[in-house]
Amino acid sequence: MNFFKNKKGQGNVYIAVPLFLMTYGLLFIICYLVLYNFVSVLSTTPYYDAQMNEASQKFLGALQLLDFVMVFMTIVLIVSIGITSYRLATPSIFFIINLVAGAFYGFIAYFFSYIFTQFVSNPMLSAVLLYFPRTILLCTNLHWVALVCLIVGSITLFGKKARGQYVE
Numbered sequence: 001m002n003f004f005k006n007k008k009g010q011g012n013v014y015i016a017v018p019l020f021l022m023t024y025g026l027l028f029i030i031c032y033l034v035l036y037n038f039v040s041v042l043s044t045t046p047y048y049d050a051q052m053n054e055a056s057q058k059f060l061g062a063l064q065l066l067d068f069v070m071v072f073m074t075i076v077l078i079v080s081i082g083i084t085s086y087r088l089a090t091p092s093i094f095f096i097i098n099l100v101a102g103a104f105y106g107f108i109a110y111f112f113s114y115i116f117t118q119f120v121s122n123p124m125l126s127a128v129l130l131y132f133p134r135t136i137l138l139c140t141n142l143h144w145v146a147l148v149c150l151i152v153g154s155i156t157l158f159g160k161k162a163r164g165q166y167v168e
Contacts, residue, residue, distance in 0.1 A: 010085055010153055011101055017077045017149050018109040018142040022116050024073065025132075025139040028066040029120065033128045035063060070135040074145065081149050085157040095158045102150050109146035116140060 039056045042048055116139040120129060129136060138145065 010081075010088075010157065011098075011105070013081055013084075014105045014146060014149050014153060015108055017074075017081070018112045018146050020077065021070070021074060021145065022112040022139055022142060025070060025116060025135045026119060028070060028135060029125060029128055029132055032060075032063050032066065032131065033125060036060060036128060064131045067132045067134045070132075070138060074138055078145075078149055078152055081153045082156040085153050088157060090157055092158060095154060098150065098154055098157075102147070105146050105150060106143045110143040113140050113142040116142070 039060060042056070043053070120136065120139075
Protein backbone atom coordinates (compact mmCIF):
# COMPACT_ATOMS: atom_id res chain seq x y z
CA MET A 1 0.00 0.00 0.00
CA ASN A 2 1.41 3.37 -1.01
CA PHE A 3 0.60 5.87 1.72
CA PHE A 4 1.02 8.91 -0.50
CA LYS A 5 -1.54 7.70 -3.02
CA ASN A 6 -4.06 6.60 -0.41
CA LYS A 7 -6.71 9.25 0.29
CA LYS A 8 -7.42 7.83 3.73
CA GLY A 9 -4.17 9.21 5.09
CA GLN A 10 -3.96 12.25 2.79
CA GLY A 11 -0.17 12.25 2.83
CA ASN A 12 0.08 13.86 -0.59
CA VAL A 13 -2.09 16.79 0.51
CA TYR A 14 0.15 17.64 3.44
CA ILE A 15 3.15 17.83 1.10
CA ALA A 16 1.31 19.70 -1.65
CA VAL A 17 0.65 22.78 0.49
CA PRO A 18 4.34 23.61 1.23
CA LEU A 19 5.30 22.83 -2.35
CA PHE A 20 2.54 25.09 -3.66
CA LEU A 21 3.48 27.93 -1.30
CA MET A 22 7.20 27.69 -2.11
CA THR A 23 6.52 27.72 -5.84
CA TYR A 24 4.18 30.67 -5.72
CA GLY A 25 6.44 32.57 -3.33
CA LEU A 26 9.32 32.23 -5.77
CA LEU A 27 7.09 33.19 -8.69
CA PHE A 28 5.76 36.29 -6.92
CA ILE A 29 9.26 37.50 -6.04
CA ILE A 30 10.63 36.84 -9.53
CA CYS A 31 7.61 38.52 -11.11
CA TYR A 32 8.10 41.64 -9.02
CA LEU A 33 11.85 41.67 -9.71
CA VAL A 34 11.37 41.46 -13.48
CA LEU A 35 8.68 44.14 -13.55
CA TYR A 36 10.62 46.38 -11.14
CA ASN A 37 13.68 46.16 -13.41
CA PHE A 38 11.47 46.80 -16.44
CA VAL A 39 10.09 49.98 -14.88
CA SER A 40 13.54 51.15 -13.78
CA VAL A 41 14.95 50.64 -17.30
CA LEU A 42 11.89 52.32 -18.78
CA SER A 43 12.49 55.33 -16.54
CA THR A 44 15.82 55.99 -18.26
CA THR A 45 14.21 56.44 -21.69
CA PRO A 46 13.28 59.88 -23.01
CA TYR A 47 9.64 58.83 -23.31
CA TYR A 48 9.24 58.52 -19.54
CA ASP A 49 7.26 61.43 -18.12
CA ALA A 50 5.41 62.27 -14.90
CA GLN A 51 2.26 60.45 -15.99
CA MET A 52 4.18 57.28 -16.73
CA ASN A 53 5.98 57.60 -13.41
CA GLU A 54 2.69 57.81 -11.53
CA ALA A 55 1.24 54.84 -13.44
CA SER A 56 4.34 52.69 -12.96
CA GLN A 57 4.48 53.43 -9.22
CA LYS A 58 0.82 52.48 -8.84
CA PHE A 59 1.47 49.33 -10.88
CA LEU A 60 4.37 48.31 -8.65
CA GLY A 61 2.29 49.18 -5.59
CA ALA A 62 -0.46 46.88 -6.81
CA LEU A 63 2.09 44.10 -7.31
CA GLN A 64 3.03 44.44 -3.65
CA LEU A 65 -0.44 43.08 -2.86
CA LEU A 66 0.91 39.68 -3.89
CA ASP A 67 2.33 39.51 -0.36
CA PHE A 68 -1.20 39.54 1.03
CA VAL A 69 -2.32 37.07 -1.65
CA MET A 70 0.28 34.66 -0.30
CA VAL A 71 -1.17 34.90 3.22
CA PHE A 72 -4.68 34.46 1.82
CA MET A 73 -3.61 31.40 -0.18
CA THR A 74 -2.05 29.87 2.94
CA ILE A 75 -5.26 30.31 4.92
CA VAL A 76 -7.41 28.99 2.07
CA LEU A 77 -5.19 25.90 1.63
CA ILE A 78 -5.26 25.07 5.34
CA VAL A 79 -9.03 25.53 5.56
CA SER A 80 -9.53 23.47 2.40
CA ILE A 81 -7.58 20.59 3.95
CA GLY A 82 -10.02 20.65 6.85
CA ILE A 83 -13.07 20.81 4.61
CA THR A 84 -12.00 18.09 2.19
CA SER A 85 -10.88 15.67 4.86
CA TYR A 86 -14.01 15.99 6.99
CA ARG A 87 -16.22 13.79 4.80
CA LEU A 88 -13.75 10.90 4.42
CA ALA A 89 -14.40 7.74 6.38
CA THR A 90 -11.01 6.66 7.70
CA PRO A 91 -9.92 3.97 10.16
CA SER A 92 -8.07 5.19 13.24
CA ILE A 93 -4.87 3.34 12.35
CA PHE A 94 -4.14 6.04 9.78
CA PHE A 95 -3.88 8.58 12.61
CA ILE A 96 -0.90 6.71 14.02
CA ILE A 97 0.59 6.39 10.55
CA ASN A 98 0.07 10.13 10.05
CA LEU A 99 1.89 10.92 13.27
CA VAL A 100 4.83 8.75 12.30
CA ALA A 101 4.88 10.15 8.78
CA GLY A 102 4.59 13.70 10.19
CA ALA A 103 8.34 13.77 10.76
CA PHE A 104 8.86 12.92 7.11
CA TYR A 105 6.43 15.67 6.07
CA GLY A 106 8.31 18.15 8.25
CA PHE A 107 11.63 17.14 6.73
CA ILE A 108 10.34 17.59 3.20
CA ALA A 109 8.77 20.95 4.07
CA TYR A 110 12.02 22.05 5.74
CA PHE A 111 13.85 21.06 2.56
CA PHE A 112 11.46 23.30 0.59
CA SER A 113 12.16 26.11 3.06
CA TYR A 114 15.88 25.58 2.58
CA ILE A 115 15.53 25.76 -1.20
CA PHE A 116 13.53 28.97 -0.88
CA THR A 117 16.06 30.49 1.55
CA GLN A 118 18.97 29.66 -0.72
CA PHE A 119 17.17 31.12 -3.71
CA VAL A 120 16.23 34.41 -2.06
CA SER A 121 19.67 34.86 -0.50
CA ASN A 122 20.87 36.00 -3.92
CA PRO A 123 22.05 39.63 -3.57
CA MET A 124 20.15 40.56 -6.72
CA LEU A 125 16.87 39.98 -4.85
CA SER A 126 17.74 42.04 -1.76
CA ALA A 127 15.90 45.17 -2.91
CA VAL A 128 12.78 43.23 -3.81
CA LEU A 129 12.60 41.21 -0.58
CA LEU A 130 11.72 44.32 1.42
CA TYR A 131 8.29 44.34 -0.24
CA PHE A 132 7.47 40.72 0.63
CA PRO A 133 7.92 40.24 4.41
CA ARG A 134 4.90 37.94 4.85
CA THR A 135 5.92 35.74 1.94
CA ILE A 136 9.44 35.46 3.34
CA LEU A 137 8.07 34.60 6.77
CA LEU A 138 5.75 31.90 5.43
CA CYS A 139 8.18 30.36 2.96
CA THR A 140 11.09 30.20 5.40
CA ASN A 141 8.85 28.39 7.90
CA LEU A 142 7.15 25.88 5.63
CA HIS A 143 7.80 23.10 8.14
CA TRP A 144 5.46 24.89 10.58
CA VAL A 145 2.88 25.32 7.83
CA ALA A 146 3.11 21.57 7.16
CA LEU A 147 2.63 20.93 10.87
CA VAL A 148 -0.49 23.11 10.93
CA CYS A 149 -1.79 21.26 7.86
CA LEU A 150 -1.12 17.93 9.57
CA ILE A 151 -2.92 19.04 12.74
CA VAL A 152 -5.93 20.48 10.92
CA GLY A 153 -6.14 17.47 8.62
CA SER A 154 -5.77 14.98 11.46
CA ILE A 155 -8.38 16.67 13.64
CA THR A 156 -10.95 16.84 10.86
CA LEU A 157 -10.08 13.42 9.43
CA PHE A 158 -10.08 11.45 12.66
CA GLY A 159 -12.05 13.59 15.11
CA LYS A 160 -15.51 12.51 14.03
CA LYS A 161 -17.83 9.68 14.78
CA ALA A 162 -18.26 7.10 12.03
CA ARG A 163 -21.76 5.86 11.39
CA GLY A 164 -22.00 3.21 8.70
CA GLN A 165 -20.91 4.40 5.29
CA TYR A 166 -21.41 8.06 6.11
CA VAL A 167 -19.74 10.12 8.82
CA GLU A 168 -21.18 12.80 11.04
